[in-house]
Amino acid sequence: MDFLADHVLPQHGEQRTFRVWSAASSSGEESYTLAMVLADKLGEGRWEVLGSDISTRVLDKARQAHYALERVEGIPGPYLKRFCLKGTGRQEGTFLVKPELCRHVSFHQVNLIKPLPALGQFDAIFLRNVMIYFDMETKRRVVRSLLPLLRAGGYFFISHSETLNGVNDELKMVRPSIYRKPGV
Ligand SMILES: C[S@@+](CC[C@H](N)C(=O)[O-])C[C@H]1O[C@@H](n2cnc3c(N)ncnc32)[C@H](O)[C@@H]1O
Secondary structure, X not given: OHHHHHHHHHHOOOOOOEEEEEOOOOOOHHHHHHHHHHXXXXXXXXXXXXXXXXXXXXXXXXXXXXXXXXXXXXXXXXXXXXXXXXXXXXXXXXXXXXXXXXXXXXXXXXXXXXXXXXXXXXXXXXXXXXXXXOOHHHHHHHHHHHHHHEEEEEEEEOOOOOOOOOOOOOOEEEEOOEEEOOOO
């Protein structure tokens, strides 16, 4: 996320909507943290985050945008203050992501190993901690099928414990776990 904040977003012109896809979003923490970074750097401007997962159960949880406070490790303190509401009374120990942030975030069910729906193109795709579920051939197929949905010059993020070595050589590594689609 630091790379997105410090290197990608400052280069973004205002002309079109900046679109990010969290392609195995689980219960939405990654999607909302991305939304906080985008709101911080691009303000109320044109940007959106799509979160998707195979599991409707985790997507229902994601849409609620309501979490236990112990789930906040990944969210910097200032973002928590600015973009979240701390629960009181019966909601003590929880927080809710503010509706103005949620307006930019949507969730859809997508099975990455099936033909993908028409989701449009993205400036950045996050495929973190899901390739562990796939064998090598499935990893190759999944990454290949995501590439048409990434804009030329767009960024592809995986987790620090993963690599695209032997999975895909179309994407060019810019940092360990961060790749870029050539073409600009
Ligand atoms: C460990 S979570 C990753 C959450 C988040 N990306 C992160 O790094 O914190 C993995 C998610 O992948 C989802 N998943 C597993 N197989 C999938 C598939 N074929 N298509 C889409 N999502 C899948 C699981 O439902 C789970 O929510």
